[in-house]
Amino acid sequence: xxxxxxxxxxxxxxxxxxxxxxxxxxxxxxxxxxxxxxxxxxxxxxxxxxxxxxxxxxxxxxxxxxxxxxxxxxxxxxxxxxxxxxxxxxxxxxxxxxxxxxxxxxxxxxxxxxxxxxxxxxxxxxxxxxxxxxxxxxxxxxxxxxxxxxxxxxxxxxxxxxxxxxxxxxxxxxxxxxxxxxxxxxxxxxxxxxxxxxxxxxxxxxxxxxxxxxxxxxxxxxxxxxxxxxxxxxxxxxxxxxxxxxxxxxxxxxxxxxxxxxxxxxxxxxxxxxxxxxxxxxxxxxxxxxxxxxxxxxxxxxxxxxxxxxxxxxxxxxxxxxxxxxxxxxxxxxxxxxxxxxxxxxxxxxxxxxxxxxxxxxxxxxxxxxxxxxxxxxxxxxxxxxxxxxxxxxxxxxxxxxxxxxxxxxxxxxxxxxxxxxx
Numbered sequence: 001x002x003x004x005x006x007x008x009x010x011x012x013x014x015x016x017x018x019x020x021x022x023x024x025x026x027x028x029x030x031x032x033x034x035x036x037x038x039x040x041x042x043x044x045x046x047x048x049x050x051x052x053x054x055x056x057x058x059x060x061x062x063x064x065x066x067x068x069x070x071x072x073x074x075x076x077x078x079x080x081x082x083x084x085x086x087x088x089x090x091x092x093x094x095x096x097x098x099x100x101x102x103x104x105x106x107x108x109x110x111x112x113x114x115x116x117x118x119x120x121x122x123x124x125x126x127x128x129x130x131x132x133x134x135x136x137x138x139x140x141x142x143x144x145x146x147x148x149x150x151x152x153x154x155x156x157x158x159x160x161x162x163x164x165x166x167x168x169x170x171x172x173x174x175x176x177x178x179x180x181x182x183x184x185x186x187x188x189x190x191x192x193x194x195x196x197x198x199x200x201x202x203x204x205x206x207x208x209x210x211x212x213x214x215x216x217x218x219x220x221x222x223x224x225x226x227x228x229x230x231x232x233x234x235x236x237x238x239x240x241x242x243x244x245x246x247x248x249x250x251x252x253x254x255x256x257x258x259x260x261x262x263x264x265x266x267x268x269x270x271x272x273x274x275x276x277x278x279x280x281x282x283x284x285x286x287x288x289x290x291x292x293x294x295x296x297x298x299x300x301x302x303x304x305x306x307x308x309x310x311x312x313x314x315x316x317x318x319x320x321x322x323x324x325x326x327x328x329x330x331x332x333x334x335x336x337x338x339x340x341x342x343x344x345x346x347x348x349x350x351x352x353x354x355x356x357x358x359x360x361x362x363x364x365x366x367x368x369x370x371x372x373x374x375x376x377x378x379x380x381x382x383x384x385x386x387x388x389x390x391x392x393x394x395x396x397x398x399x400x401x402x403x404x405x406x407x408x409x410x411x412x413x414x415x416x417x418x419x420x421x422x423x
Contacts, residue, residue, distance in 0.1 A: 318350015
């Protein structure tokens with residue numbers, strides 16, 4: 001069912017289609033931060049919405065007769081308190097870079113609770129071999145380079161498959177550069193089966209914001225065919241991530257989850273998993289679905305101009321620095337103090353000297369003024385990893401847990417920004 005653009009709903013919360021409880025939650029936390037004079041821009045993150053997302057995913061766990069393991073996609077929100085919270089829940093972590101691996105080790109993850117994914121791992125993984133990790137190979141070159149380590153450290157090995165459902169988002173006629181195609185994957189599985197390593201996992205990852213459960217059904221069919229051709233019965237099926245988060249819109253104003261149905265996906269898994277005889281666990285690595293809702297970006301209006309009938313807000317945070325996803329997504333906005341009444345066409349700009357630095361263009365209350373705060377919702381996924389330092393320092397970060405809000409990263413100072421350089 002296609003959902004309406006939120007601006008079509010009218011009313012004082014026309015900038016959001018989130019439940020009122022969600023809006024009240026973030027307003028309360030941001031008011032608390034502002035009361036303690038935290039300088040804007042800043043992020044607020046909380047694991048409370050993450051737990052809510054995991055509760056929603058329990059529909060999948062109830063549908064399949066196997067344990068379902070949720071891996072934290074570290075790249076999506078590499079925030080230290082989140083890793084600590086996730087580990088306290090007894091859950092494992094997925095990493096795709098050397099820095100992420102080192103962060104996971106630093107926070108106490110190790111052995112089978114670390115899953116190493118991503119391309120070109122052979123460039124750096126040889127420096128960090130330890131026993132018992134889980135590693136999904138992405139290419140034939142990775143296999144050749146890392147096989148000795150896999151044997152020495154008894155890694156649990158998997159192969160990432162490139163399915164026909166994966167394509168370059170900017171050029172849909174082209175495939176992504178990840179994983180091994182069907183014939184390559186069959187050869188890799190046969191090679192690994194002969195190599196005396198612990199080959200246990202088959203893996204695929206479709207993309208972000210997968211449109212419908214049918215995409216997973218087709219991909220699962222392809223991966224099952226690869227396993228049959230290689231005479232491989234995996235213990236673990238890693239279906240990656242890609243579930244679209246709630247409330248986020250594409251640039252046309254349509255919800256990215258408009259056609260997605262978790263109950264339908266649960267039926268797809270229940271129907272497709274028998275094609276993998278001997279399977280012991282289903283693995284999920286959902287980043288956006290789990291963490292997008294867990295953060296907000298708070299900016300302040302610094303200046304207001306009116307040009308050709310359009311109001312232009314210049315804020316201390318924006319796309320170039322903090323919200324790159326605004327290039328292809330629209331997120332809900334809240335205001336502090338709360339504003340309502342007549343709306344005017346408005347462009348929300350960041351503080352940099354680029355017209356590109358535009359977070360949103362939409363009708364906003366005409367009563368908004370200099371000094372008001374804007375809350376850009378669903379800033380928990382890919383905002384911190386894509387944050388830049390375009391002539392500004394990085395923003396402060398606050399963490400909310402057990403009804404306590406604390407500063408976990410201060411705003412970057414000039415000395416920190418400029419001091420990174422040597423003469």
